[in-house]
Amino acid sequence: MFSRTKILFSAVMAVAAIAAATPAQAGVPESKDPIKLAVNEWTGQHLSTYIYGALLEGMGYNVDYVTAGAVPQYAAIATGNLTANPENWDNNIGDIYPKAVASGDIVLAGKLGLQTREGWIYPPYMEEKCPGLPDWKALLKCADAFGNAETFPNGRVIAYPADWGTRTTDFVKANKMPFVSVPGGSEGAMIAELKSAVAAKEPILMMFWAPHWIFAEMEFNWVEMPAYEDGCDEDPKVGPNPKAVHDCGFAQANVNKVAWKGMQAKWPAAYKLFEAYTLTNADQNAMMVEVDNKGRDVKEVAKEWVAANKAKWQPWVDAAK
Template sequence: MARTRLVALATTVALTALTGCGAADMTRQTSPYADAEGSRTVTLSVQSWVGAQANVAVAQYLLEHELGYRVDTVQIDEVPAWDALSQGRVDAILEDWGHPDQEKRYIDDKGTIERGGDLGVTGHIGWFVPTYFAAKHPDVTDWKNLNKYADAFRTAESGGKGQLMDGSPSYVTNDKALVDNLGLDYQVVFAGSEAAQITQIKQFAAEKKPFLTYWYKPQWLFEKVPMTEVKLPAYMEGCDADPEKVACAYPHTPLQKFLNGRFAKGGGDAAAFLNKFRWTTDMQNDVALMIAEQKLSPQEAAARWVKDNESTWRAWLPS
């Protein structure tokens, strides 16, 4: 939800409908429309968590229905997406959680990628417990007291320790280092994906069981399962520079857009539109909720949002 040294968040919710190719690894695939100079086609990288799917769904709908472009979407994991963007295999990434190493390589050194501006949404990853548990045990919200509750959070998968539930093992996270460096009696257990993690959280909540999980904002699930953040040692610039020595909280990250360099210069109305695309956390959550909880297809969710929010999206269109 890597976002360098942040947790990359994954789900398969509605992915088939959005990408047309299921949850297959498309790291080396490309779109026939990518980097098609002079044509009214756009290829968007779609990350596998539902908030990112919401961005792409609305952008795709408006590009097709208001600007007359043909849009393709390609699912690529976060870090490989930068390589694909640099090579022109995709034209834009609409939600990045912070990859300064990739920015230096492709923007500063190679000049093959350009910044597309703020998405308008600030992301934050943290450790969370259900609010119903925090209300009964308020001291659990301080990491120094987590060992006191390790038995309460123990599961069959956590090997006699408390369970800290993460998403997919294929993504970068600080959590194992945090557990080690903070001396916590916990085992990181991967749910496998955002969708699997949501299912597990809902199951715990239905039974009013305690759980400790990394989670992130923005995310629609907070509306269904209220959760309270555990305070980790305060984040300070550079405290996560060495992945093996991390002992601090995750930062708050203004989410960014990035465009292929050639597309940024020659992408016409599409590039201008994507640069202007900027909405709020609540707006993203509205669309994500329709996709993940109400089971609308991304296209249906985008159409509904566009119908109700013309005053917002009109400002994104090229003048």
């Protein structure tokens, strides 16, 4: 096993290694203006962003990391106040994103490479208290098993944080489910609530996503929801309730890299690197354990990944030349 000192040294040397790999790139950086990368609310996105940022820094670019909500970020990307986001989940996007893509103000630069899932999760012991799970219809008959003092006799489902959209609330309302949808806090707060409930074998139902390291540490099952169909959010005839919209299960995400339309012209090599850049679930899961489970600094972990994966990123850098 490498010592902590050796690991830290590798992280420090990562940017130097990238710089050494690109000595012949005349004119890079094409502009000294900073490339502004969006930092959203979850660890996986942080890692995707900081790895790409470390690669840019190694090529000589100035990089700013800007905290931005998953939905509010699109107005900033469309106007160039943010330059790019390497991990954009396209099923929780609000109204601005599709319009900005259609107008060309936001450009899609390819898929990041993650295989995703979103939906409601629960610990397996809840199946004893709610026979019929994982079928979502079982929740209509056993909502009280998921309730607490504030919601009983209705059940409680923890939704995403408020600025991630209202899909859980919409689904509950559309299907007249006897549940109260409660917005989650931060990712860390949601994980803490999952851990606390499982440790005490208390009821919990939560909107969540994969990839995520929590599935390597704890066992959860996914609620089987009605399949998403095109038009479900606009046409009441689509989905299980003919009198409501938003009554289908959740559309599953593509994870795309998105950029301001002017990025390619202003920083062409950085944009080529952006197009080539990919990560896998395995890449992210291993790093998320280090950050979320071991409490390590996300930038440090991202740079360690760069130091250990030259064989993977060197072709990306070569493609940017």
